[in-house]
Amino acid sequence: MEAQASSEIENVVTTTDELFRHMDNDEGASPDVKEALRYRQGLFAGLDMARERGTLTRVTVETICTQLAGRSMTLRRGRGTIIANPRTRQAVYTPPEGYDILDQKMSAWENYVNAPGAHDPLIRMALSHYQFEAIHPFDDGNGRTGRIINILQLINDGLLTSPALYLSRYLISTKTDYYRLLREVTSEANFTDWIVYMLEGVRATAESTLRLIDRLQQLQAEVRTAMDSALPGGGPVALTEVLMSQPYTRIRHVAQGCGVTRQTASRWLSALADAGLLERAEAGREVLFLNQAYMRTLAEA
Incomplete structure (x- = not known):
């Protein structure tokens, strides 16, 4: 920013x-x-x-x-x-x-x-x-x-x-x-x-900046709640951290950040997209997953 x-x-x-x-x-x-x-x-x-x-x-x-x-x-x-x-x-x-x-x-x-x-x-x-x-x-x-x-x-x-x-x-x-x-x-x-x-x-x-940090902490809690409903067992804490590192998430980000295979990372992200937490966005041959609420928060700031 x-x-x-x-x-x-x-x-x-x-x-x-x-x-x-x-x-x-x-x-x-x-x-x-x-x-x-x-x-x-x-x-x-x-x-x-x-x-x-x-x-x-x-x-x-x-x-x-x-x-x-x-x-x-x-x-x-x-x-x-x-x-x-x-x-x-x-x-x-x-x-x-x-x-x-x-x-x-x-x-x-x-x-x-x-x-x-x-x-x-x-x-x-x-x-x-x-x-x-x-x-x-x-x-x-x-x-x-x-x-x-x-x-x-x-x-x-x-x-x-x-x-x-x-x-x-x-x-x-x-x-x-x-x-x-x-x-x-x-x-x-x-x-x-x-x-x-x-x-x-x-x-x-x-x-x-303090207001932005407060809003991002609130958004992180909302992401965690949504994950609890969309993924079996709610998914690992590391997944929340990856999703809050930037608005666009790639499959390799999740695989590396959570120590899982690309297949598992892809399955998690697809489930979160199906639940409405993320949106799929294509970038060439790569699929990105956008957290619109996160992007709006940053744009408003």
Whole structure:
């Protein structure tokens, strides 16, 4: 869901259904879907590195951006990118130019983002996000890379244990304010309004995420009840976990997750489809089983 929202800010538009349908296999997916799914790869690549090293480094950032772009990404060496108004094409910000300058500024960013005593972690996240976007170190992917870093920074500072707080939906719903306040930090040194904006984003996103978790827990109980009626003995607990891992379930997911044969997995899923809990959906030569209630819950969120 974060991949969808963050990509949409960059005008890469997909649907929830498309993303989950192609999450494990992007064969036949549109270019926009493939690009949005690379965001998820970048997020988890960065998460693995942050957990392993305990810090956020330039190597982490380059790894994330490389995953997003699908090609090797390092600091800009040519002319800087001019950030323009999408309608008028007039320049609104010119990032710093020159490899040596970018190298110095990224070193300063790296020092600040890993300085636990500098400011409250949420304020430091807001300031380091501005700092990163102002440096604009890559030819492409700076916005999405910066939004991934936000979450990794909160994990690195111990405020989160997993990347479950996704700010991009808030940012896209307030996109005009997001870009306006970023510019005002540069043009007017208006740090206060920028920080307050980001703190409000954390508050609103945390509340909506908790509501989503509550609804998913309720839905999991409903799935368990439906399984008790549709399957002999109700089926294993592991089957419930597989069905709640994502809206689309494949036969191999159940076989691997429950340690059963494909025949048993297929029989279970067919019984749940016959009972109305799941819907069959074809994807090429493969049959998928869709939990519509799960998909609706995510789409509404």
